[in-house]
Amino acid sequence: MATYQIVVKGIVQGVGFRPFIYNLANSCNITGYVKNTSSGVVIEATADESTLRSFCERIQKEAPKLSRIEYFDFQLIVEKLFSGFDILESESRPGYFSLIPPDMAICDDCLRELRDPSDRRYRYPFINCTNCGPRFSIINKMPYDRPYTSMAGFIMCPDCKKEYKDPQDRRFHAQPIACPVCGPQLSLYIAQNKIAERDEALQKARSIIKSGGILALKGLGGFQLICDAANTSAVQRLREGKLRSAKPFALMASSLDVVSSFIKINDNGSDLNGYQHPIIIAPIENTSLAHIAPGQNTLGFMLPYTPLHHLLMDGEPGYPQVMVVTSGNISDEPMVVDDHLAFSKLGKIADGFLSHDRPIINRVDDSVFRIGVNTVTPMRRARGYSPDPVQISASIPGIFAAGALLKNTFSITHEDRVFISQHMGDLDNAETYMAYRESVDHFFDLFQFSPEGIACDMHPDFLSTSFASVMAERYQVPIIPIQHHHAHLAACLAENLLPLNEDVIALTFDGTGYGPDGAIWGGEFLLGSAAGSERAGHLQYLPLPGGDAAIKRPYRIALAYLHALDLLDKDPFLENRCSNQELHLLITQLDKNLNVFQTSSMGRLFDAISSLIGIRHEVSYEGQAAIELEEIADPSIEDGYPFSLVDGQFMVKSLFENILVDISENISVPVISSRFHNTVISASSEMIQHIIGSKPINTVLLSGGVWQNQLLLSKMQIEIHHLGLRVFTHHLIPPNDGCISLGQAVAAGSIMKGR
Ligand code: ZN
Ligand code: ZN
Ligand code: FE
Numbered sequence: 012m013a014t015y016q017i018v019v020k021g022i023v024q025g026v027g028f029r030p031f032i033y034n035l036a037n038s039c040n041i042t043g044y045v046k047n048t049s050s051g052v053v054i055e056a057t058a059d060e061s062t063l064r065s066f067c068e069r070i071q072k073e074a075p076k077l078s079r080i081e082y083f084d085f086q087l088i089v090e091k092l093f094s095g096f097d098i099l100e101s102e103s104r105p106g107y108f109s110l111i112p113p114d115m116a117i118c119d120d121c122l123r124e125l126r127d128p129s130d131r132r133y134r135y136p137f138i139n140c141t142n143c144g145p146r147f148s149i150i151n152k153m154p155y156d157r158p159y160t161s162m163a164g165f166i167m168c169p170d171c172k173k174e175y176k177d178p179q180d181r182r183f184h185a186q187p188i189a190c191p192v193c194g195p196q197l198s199l200y201i202a203q204n205k206i207a208e209r210d211e212a213l214q215k216a217r218s219i220i221k222s223g224g225i226l227a228l229k230g231l232g233g234f235q236l237i238c239d240a241a242n243t244s245a246v247q248r249l250r251e252g253k254l255r256s257a258k259p260f261a262l263m264a265s266s267l268d269v270v271s272s273f274i275k276i277n278d279n280g281s282d283l284n285g286y287q288h289p290i291i292i293a294p295i296e297n298t299s300l301a302h303i304a305p306g307q308n309t310l311g312f313m314l315p316y317t318p319l320h321h322l323l324m325d326g327e328p329g330y331p332q333v334m335v336v337t338s339g340n341i342s343d344e345p346m347v348v349d350d351h352l353a354f355s356k357l358g359k360i361a362d363g364f365l366s367h368d369r370p371i372i373n374r375v376d377d378s379v380f381r382i383g384v385n386t387v388t389p390m391r392r393a394r395g396y397s398p399d400p401v402q403i404s405a406s407i408p409g410i411f412a413a414g415a416l417l418k419n420t421f422s423i424t425h426e427d428r429v430f431i432s433q434h435m436g437d438l439d440n441a442e443t444y445m446a447y448r449e450s451v452d453h454f455f456d457l458f459q460f461s462p463e464g465i466a467c468d469m470h471p472d473f474l475s476t477s478f479a480s481v482m483a484e485r486y487q488v489p490i491i492p493i494q495h496h497h498a499h500l501a502a503c504l505a506e507n508l509l510p511l512n513e514d515v516i517a518l519t520f521d522g523t524g525y526g527p528d529g530a531i532w533g534g535e536f537l538l539g540s541a542a543g544s545e546r547a548g549h550l551q552y553l554p555l556p557g558g559d560a561a562i563k564r565p566y567r568i569a570l571a572y573l574h575a576l577d578l579l580d581k582d583p584f585l586e587n588r589c590s591n592q593e594l595h596l597l598i599t600q601l602d603k604n605l606n607v608f609q610t611s612s613m614g615r616l617f618d619a620i621s622s623l624i625g626i627r628h629e630v631s632y633e634g635q636a637a638i639e640l641e642e643i644a645d646p647s648i649e650d651g652y653p654f655s656l657v658d659g660q661f662m663v664k665s666l667f668e669n670i671l672v673d674i675s676e677n678i679s680v681p682v683i684s685s686r687f688h689n690t691v692i693s694a695s696s697e698m699i700q701h702i703i704g705s706k707p708i709n710t711v712l713l714s715g716g717v718w719q720n721q722l723l724l725s726k727m728q729i730e731i732h733h734l735g736l737r738v739f740t741h742h743l744i745p746p747n748d749g750c751i752s753l754g755q756a757v758a759a760g761s762i763m764k765g766r
Contacts, residue, residue, distance in 0.1 A: 014043070014091045015063045019070065020051035021081035022399070024155040025112040027141030028052055029098050030183040031075050037178070039066055042093035047101040047154045051082070057093055077115065077142055077286065081402075098184065101154040111147055111155065111398050111457060114231055114375065116288040116316035118143035120181060125318050131170065134210060136319040137195045137369065141185040143286070147398055147433075148232045148373050149187060153457055157186045161370040168193035195369035197319075201362070203354050213322055216365040220323070221330060225249055227339055227353055227361035231317050232375030232394050232433075233346030234339025234353050236360060237263075239331035243302050246335060252360030254342045258632040259304035261290045261311045261377060263336040265324040270312045272296060273333070276382070287395025288316035289378035303335065306627070306635070308642045313377060316395075323365075338376055343437045345446040348374050373453065374446065375433045383721025386728075389745045390719060392420070397433035398454070400425075401743055401753060403505040407760025411451075411482060412466040413475040414752035415495065417633070418745070419443075421451055421475075422752035423460050424760055429505065429753050430458065431744065438474045448478065465490045466759035468498075468751070470525035491759040495524030495751065496535045497544050499714035501761070502754030503746075504541055507712075507739040511541040511761050514708055518695055518727075521715030521747070522562070522614030522633070531555065533612030533715070534661065536698050538708075542761040547702045548659040550616060552609040556600050562615070564629050565622035565636045567597060572619050574601055576664045583675040584625075613691070613717045616663065617641075623670060624683050634716065641720045644688055645681035651689035656701060661694045688723055696730050703736075713740040714754075716747035 019028070024047050032045040032054060041063070043056040056063055067085055074080055117125075121138045124130040132138045139145065152159040167175060171190050174182040182188050189195060191209075198205050199212035207215050219226050223245045226237045236253070238245040240262050250256055264270045267284065274293040292311040295301075304310055313336070315321045324334065338346045339357055347353045348371040353364060375397065379390040406426040414421045419435040432450055436443040454460065467479030469492045476492070483490035493501070500517035509515070517537045526532035534550025553572050561567045566588050573579045574597075588594070601607055614637060621627045621636035626643060630636050653665040666687070673683050699711060711731050718724050718740055731738040744750045 012057060012090060013060045013063060014055060014057045014088050015067070015085045016088045017054040017056065017067065017070070017083070017085040018051055019054070019080055019083055020110070022077070022079040022110045022112055023052045024110070025146050025186065026077040027075040027184070028078050030141065030178055031073070032070065033096060033098055033178050033183075035066065035069060035073070036096040041066055042096055043091075044093065044097045044099045046099035047156065055088070055091060055093075057091060075141070077112070081110075101156045110400065111150060111153065113287070113395050113397060113399050114146050114148050115143045115286045115395065116314075117318050117321065118286075121318065122321065125321060132190055134322060135189075135191045135194070136197055136213070136317075136322055136367070137187075137189045138318045139185060139187050139189070140182050142181070144185070144187050145231055145369075148371055148375050148394075149369070150457070151372050155186060160186055161372050162187050162189070165189060165194055165369075195367045197365060197367050200350070200354070200364040200366060203358075212365060216363060217323060217330070219363045220334065224362035225252070225360055227357045227364045228319070228323070229350070229353070229364075229366040229371070230319070231371075232373065233348050233371060234357065236335070236337050236339050236357065237323070238335050240300055240303060240333040240335045241331060246302055249335060249337070249360065253337070253340075256631045257305050257635065259307060259309075259311060260335040260337045261313060261379075262300070262303060262333050263313050263315060263320065263324060264333045265315065265321075265326070267314065269332055270314070273300060274310050274312055284314065287378060288314050289380050289395060292379065292381040292390070300333065306639045309381075311379065343440040344442045345436060346374055346376060373433070373450070381719060381721060383725055386721050386725050387742065388719055388721065388724065389741060389743065389749075390747070391418075391434045392431065392744055392749060393433040398430050400428035400430045401506060402508065403427050403429060403511070403757060404508045405511050407511075407757065408463040408763045409460065410464050410466050410756045410760045410763075411460070411462040411479075412752040412755035412759065413468070413479040413482075414755065415468060415498075415748035416470070416473045416475060418748040419447060419475065420749050420752045421447070421454070422756040423454060423458060423462070424756050425458070425460075429756050430454070431753055434749060444474050447475075462486055462488055464488050464759055464763050466493055466755035468492065468525065468755070469494050469527065489763070491762055493755045493758045494527060496521075496532055496537060496715070497539070498751045498754030498758060499746075500537050500539065500544055500712060500754065501541045501758040502744065502750035503712040503714040503739060503741060505753060505757040506741055506744055506750070509710065509739070511757060513710065514538065514540050514706075515710040515712050516547070516699055516702055516708060517544070517712040517714060518699075519715045520613035520713075520717035522612055526611075531558075531608050531610040531612055533610065533614055534616065535611065536659075536695075536702060538702055540761075541757050542765055543758075548656075548661070548698045550611040550613055551660045551662050552611055553615075553663075554601055555608045555610045555612075555615060556597060557606055558608045562618070562630075562633075565618035566628040568615055569619040569622040570594065570597055571601055572663075573623075573667065574598060576667050578664070578667055578671065581668065581671050583671065588628075613715070617717065617720075620670065620684075620687050623667075624674060624680050626680065626684075634719070637717070637720065640684050641688070641722050643681050644684035644722055645679075646685060646722055648682050648685035649689065651686050651693050654690055654694045656694065656697055659698075659701070661698060666690055688726065691723065692726050692730050695727065696734065699731070699734065699736070709735075710737045710739065713738065714746050714750065718746040
């Protein structure tokens with residue numbers, strides 16, 4: 012006889028791991044115990060050595076499907092005698108990292124019970140098991156055990172307790188276990204008055220949706236606003252209430268069949284259906300829901316991921332088949348998570364509030380992916396993914412990275428893993444910034460994290476930068492500012508598990524990033540590795556009149572660029588672009604250099620072209636002009652416009668000149684758009700060859716929000732392959748500024764390691 016102490020780390024808590032060990036041990040006649048600690052699962056097992064060895068093998072081979080073993084170790088310890096095999100109470104050990112499982116979509120077994128009239132959880136909106144249900148959104152503290160979740164206040168009924176304690180039951184040790192007798196319940200509020208509970212609340216909520224109203228639903232990670240997607244006046248009312256005039260809404264449909272009648276999901280159906288259930292944006296199959304995404308040829312769909320969504324969606328004939336399901340907030344504010352704030356913030360929009368009494372601890376938005384012909388790009392990483400870490404190729408010191416200003420996430424690192432927060436949003440909104448600070452505190456708490464260094468953007472005025480200084484002061488550790496586009500490079504390098512010291516070329520194309528020369532960068536060709544890079548090339552500088560204000564009015568960018576390139580007199584439609592007076596003022600502003608910024612932004616170039624060829628002159632959300640420019644392009648066109656590279660700069664005068672010629676010759680917009688895309692690809696390709704020269708570099712990275720453009724991305728990848736080089740982009744983390752905190756962390760970590 013011998014005794015092994017086994018330690019297993021990874022995603023091994025909240026996924027049915029201990030019951031699995033318990034059953035396996037019993038079936039092998041092993042005695043001992045298993046327990047959760049905040050550093051992972053610890054097992055002590057007594058049997059003969061060959062049994063113990065096969066036990067170790069089977070743990071790794073047969074582990075539950077939602078678990079992920081990242082570390083497995085065992086050692087022989089002094090022989091201990093146990094009377095049986097037990098699951099012991101969890102213990103918390105300070106200073107250790109453990110993985111926190113993300114929220115998971117309802118599993119097939121629970122869905123079957125939800126619809127089975129003979130089941131005791133028939134139509135119970137909070138049904139879950141060890142394989143599904145809320146996790147991160149209800150966790151207060153580690154280790155993951157019911158008293159540390161927002162289920163703490165619900166006392167299990169005898170039936171639930173029996174299931175929870177029965178190792179043969181599929182809810183054995185399922186922490187959020189609940190039933191109609193003992194668990195959370197629904198309530199429906201209208202004008203802040205509770206008017207119904209339980210199934211009656213659900214029925215009334217359904218009739219609000221059916222009659223064209225807007226329902227506020229307390230979902231998994233926050234409130235959502237829901238209405239019948241086919242009802243144009245309900246959708247319009249939602250737009251007005253949310254101050255969101257044109258930005259597309261996410262949709263939910265009850266089945267994959269319904270989704271595929273609206274969008275081309277190709278082989279990506281499984282992405283919609285996995286345990287994450289993100290929103291998938293794909294090209295449209297028909298135009299019946301065009302009012303959901305004005306000016307776009309794509310729609311975003313998700314499938315119901317909680318039992319409550321199923322109960323709301325499942326419908327008799329005549330009941331809405333597709334619903335708008337959008338986050339419950341106004342404009343850029345954070346999603347509302349509690350009833351009182353919901354009443355005050357969403358009271359003017361929603362006709363009713365379907366709420367419940369299980370508190371939301373961590374706010375998590377829905378995750379979003381965009382699908383092209385042969386590309387899948389993450390746009391927002393949150394529910395189902397966070398706070399799952401990203402594995403990187405080497406260990407780095409413990410870093411807190413504050414992230415960017417827009418589409419913010421923050422990161423903390425532990426050895427060779429980076430824990431990236433869920434999508435936080437735009438920090439220039441005061442309430443989002445407050446929510447960000449709270450989430451940082453909570454992450455530090457959950458992971459019992461103490462940083463060795465702090466990383467932030469180089470921009471001196473970012474709120475995240477000043478917050479980083481506060482943190483550096485608090486922990487008495489160095490602060491390391493990282494240039495925005497270098498952070499993009501480092502993020503892409505890290506995410507693809509490339510060696511952190513490998514030299515690469517990174518095409519970091521985005522809207523805005525603070526350059527060390529004070530200009531606004533964004534069309535950058537960087538050469539270097541995680542610890543540092545040099546600017547090997549860039550889009551030529553052009554004037555941005557009024558900085559951020561011009562971003563909302565692409566026609567002013569187009570005019571400013573034409574003026575700078577000395578082409579205003581060649582524009583056949585100059586008179587139509589704005590009033591003479593406005594044009595005159597704009598030219599004066601540019602000539603006198605009043606509040607004019609120099610920019611190499613690729614995003615702004617797309618905006619300018621979008622307006623120049625008549626697609627979009629003013630935008631109501633970020634990226635609108637560029638998205639519409641992409642979607643109108645005819646991908647079969649293969650030629651482009653002339654350009655030149657001068658001193659490592661991509662010069663665009665001949666590009667603009669030739670577009671003006673095409674416009675005056677009435678060449679169609681889809682053709683011009685495609686020729687423009689092809690020009691950016693050819694210029695990039697030539698720049699890459701120029702930079703490489705005789706250097707032994709064979710890897711090109713693509714990062715930055717411009718790479719959300721699936722047409723540009725797929726053609727660029729093919730082009731780089733043709734050059735005989737390897738190309739990497741993002742597949743786990745968005746290429747937009749959602750990846751900046753990962754890049755800052757990895758860059759700062761590499762710099763500290765080198766010191
Ligand atoms: Zn389940
Ligand atoms: Zn119960
Ligand atoms: Fe960026």
